[in-house]
Amino acid sequence: MMQIPLSSPDIIEKDIEAVVGVMKTRYLSIGPRVVEFENKIRSYAGTRYAIAVNSGTSALHLIIRGLGIGEGAVVITTPFSFIASSNCILFERAKPLFVDIEEETLNLDADKVEEKLGSLSGEELTKVKALLVVDAFGHPADWDRFREIGKKYNLKLIEDSAEALGSEYKGKRAGSLGEVGVFAFYPNKQITTGEGGIIVTDNEELARLARSMRNQGRGESGEWLDHERLGYNFRMDELGAALGCSQMERxxxxxxxxxxxxxxxxxxxxxxxxxxxxxxxxxxxxxxxxxxxxxxxxxxxxxxxxxxxxxxxxxxxxxxxxxxxxxxxxxxxxxxxxxxxxxxxxxxxxxxxxxxxxxxxxxxxxxxxxxxxxxxxxxx
Ligand SMILES: Cc1ncc(COP(=O)(O)O)c(C=O)c1O
The missing domain is CATH 3.90.1150.10 (Aspartate Aminotransferase, domain 1)
Structure with missing residues (x-):
């Protein structure tokens, strides 16, 4: 009888050498490989900024916080996803408002989102702050539609492209299709860093906030004991980043x-x-x-x-x-x-x-x- 796993990371000798190389340096965290990895992903996704973190879930959490979505806010999203795409909204005491998916693509149904928004009024409508759209199983959602809806209702557009590194919608790469996107690098993903995730965006302020919050709320100077805001330790380490760089090369x-x-x-x-x-x-x-x-x-x-x-x-x-x-x-x-x-x-x-x-x-x-x-x- 054959034994076949659901997934299996593709690690080659070069990947191993890259990780071992880091272990021979002083920099196991906060070093050059994270920066290099961010640059690779940023240029690949076609965004101005990339902020590497320790998981896709952390990336989503920082986006929700960075966009100021908190108690009382509502975010429209899909019930057909990995649970983190919705939990990140709960972390900040905001409320996910589910809308059903398209039968074929398995992505959030833009018609139903419009219908839902059209049925809300007054305070109920003003509470809706964002659309969190997942590119399910790597298949991009119909982003032209969601951009249109976002504009009409003045909503933030979050792309959970955790599963979609390299996918393209009308020639444009996943991760860059909303205002901000994420990728995740758990070993079953297209490329892996062990555990890991990244935020990609053109929004400078959001990038600045995410960078600070992943690093205990430190300011841009990086002074170890200066904390400008509430932050976390969501940093990606150098070993994972080196693996990610090596994987991105192929x-x-x-x-x-x-x-x-x-x-x-x-x-x-x-x-x-x-x-x-x-x-x-x-x-x-x-x-x-x-x-x-x-x-x-x-x-x-x-x-x-x-x-x-x-x-x-x-x-x-x-x-x-x-x-x-x-x-x-x-x-x-x-x-x-x-x-x-x-x-x-x-x-x-x-x-x-x-x-x-x-x-x-x-x-x-x-x-x-x-x-x-x-x-x-x-x-x-
Ligand atoms: C759609 C989606 N969002 C978020 C995540 C969370 O990523 P991570 O497992 O790295 O926290 C995943 C990962 O499995 C995912 O598939």
Whole structure:
């Protein structure tokens, strides 16, 4: 029986040398590699500033704080995401207002966002301060629409592009599509720093605040015991940054490898009728693949298929479970089944299959074969 993990970082000798190189210097934190990494990401994303931090979650948190979104404020966002994209709003005692997703792209539905905003008035409307739009699984959202809506309602535009490093919307890179974006570098991402994240923006004031808040609220002089504001220790260390720099040097190769794996899956899954492969909208000029999430036809017991795949040595996950149905969201906001029907329908049918740079054709064949078997056993 084959054993195939869900994801696997692609670490080469050069990456290891880069990290070991840092260990031979005095600078394990607050040194030149973080700056170098920031410069690489900033120029790649096409933004003026990049501020590296210790996770994507920290990046989002600093954005919420930096934009002054706090108690009483409301942020419109998606219930179909990794939970951090919504938790960052709660950290600052603001309220996430969920709107359902598009059935095909799995991204926030711009029509429904407009409808929601159109239904609000007075204080309810003035409380809405921002749109936090996620590029789900690396697929950019329809940003022209969200920019339009943002302008009309005077909202901040936050792009959670944690999963979308290298993706493009109409020729423009993810991360630069809103007022501020983030990338995340956990080992299942396109590139990794171990743990890590980064904020990318053209907003100078936001960049300045984020830089200070990641570093205990220190001022620009960096004086160790001068603290201008409430801050955190959200710094990325030099080891992670060195790994990130080394990985960024072959970002093209990495993205191409991932595209090849996605294409192989698509080709082989074409014969499995009950499976819908990821949809790519025409406005996506480049798709950077984060995970490979398929959808099963209604009437197949998805959880049993996952169980069967796992018993066959294939690691897979039901990406995602809706945020609004997580126990503490239900408790805090009274959300219940049926609130966001598209999200709920999709999340009952999705499976993230093993996906990483060096996934081999024979492994894909094994996954597809077992998937077919699992479906046959579990169709109603
Ligand atoms: C959409 C999205 N937002 C935020 C995050 C948080 O990033 P991290 O795990 O680095 O904190 C992730 C990461 O998994 C993510 O997928």
């Amino acid at each position: 970002i093209e190769e990495i993205l191409n490898k991932r595209t090849k794996v996605a294409e192989m899956y698509k080709e082989k899954l074409a014969e499995v009728e009950e499976v819908q492969v990821p949809y790519i909208a025409p406005y996506v000029s480049r798709m950077s693949w984060f995970v490979y999430v398929i959808r099963l036809e209604r009437g197949i017991n998805r959880d049993k298929v996952i169980e069967f795949l796992r018993e066959s040595g294939i690691e897979c996950k039901p990406y995602f479970t809706p945020i609004h149905l997580q126990p503490f969201y239900r408790k805090m906001f009274g959300y219940k089944e049926g609130d966001f029907p598209v999200t709920e329908d999709v999340t009952e049918r999705t499976i993230a299959l093993p996906f990483f740079n060096n996934l081999k054709e024979e492994q894909i064949d094994y996954v597809v074969g077992k998937l077919r078997e699992g479906i046959a056993k579990n169709s109603r």
